Amino acid sequence: MLFHVRMDVHLPHDLPPTEAAEILAREKAYSQELQHSGKWRHIWRLAGQYANYSIFDVRDNEELHAILSGLPLFKFMDIEVAPLLRHPSSIRDSDA
Numbered sequence: 001m002l003f004h005v006r007m008d009v010h011l012p013h014d015l016p017p018t019e020a021a022e023i024l025a026r027e028k029a030y031s032q033e034l035q036h037s038g039k040w041r042h043i044w045r046l047a048g049q050y051a052n053y054s055i056f057d058v059r060d061n062e063e064l065h066a067i068l069s070g071l072p073l074f075k076f077m078d079i080e081v082a083p084l085l086r087h088p089s090s091i092r093d094s095d096a
C-alpha cells in the first residue's frame, strides 16, 4: 500500500546541540535503510520549511505506524498520513 506522509519537525530550542546531532544522525541512518529496502520510496524537502513529503510503500497501516513511530525524531514531529490509490485517469501502467 502506498501512503503520502507529511512530517513537520519541531526540535526544542533548548535541546543540547550534541543530542540534536545524535538524533539527526540516527534519523538519517533509519531513513536511508528504509529507502534502500524500498519501503520509503521518496523523501522531499518542503522549500523553506523544516518538513518533508514522503511516499511509503508498506504492507498495511500497521507497518506504516511501526515505521513512523520508530523514527528517532518521532516525538518532535507532527505527522499527517494520506493513503493513496491509483487514479482512474492515470496514464501509467504501474506506480513505479
Ligand SMILES: O=C(O)CC1=CCC(=O)O1
Pocket (backbone or CB within 6 Å): 007, 009, 027, 028, 029, 031, 050, 051, 052, 073
Ligand atoms: O529532516 C526531515 O525532514 C526529517 C527526516 C526524516 C527522515 C530524515 O532523514 O529526516
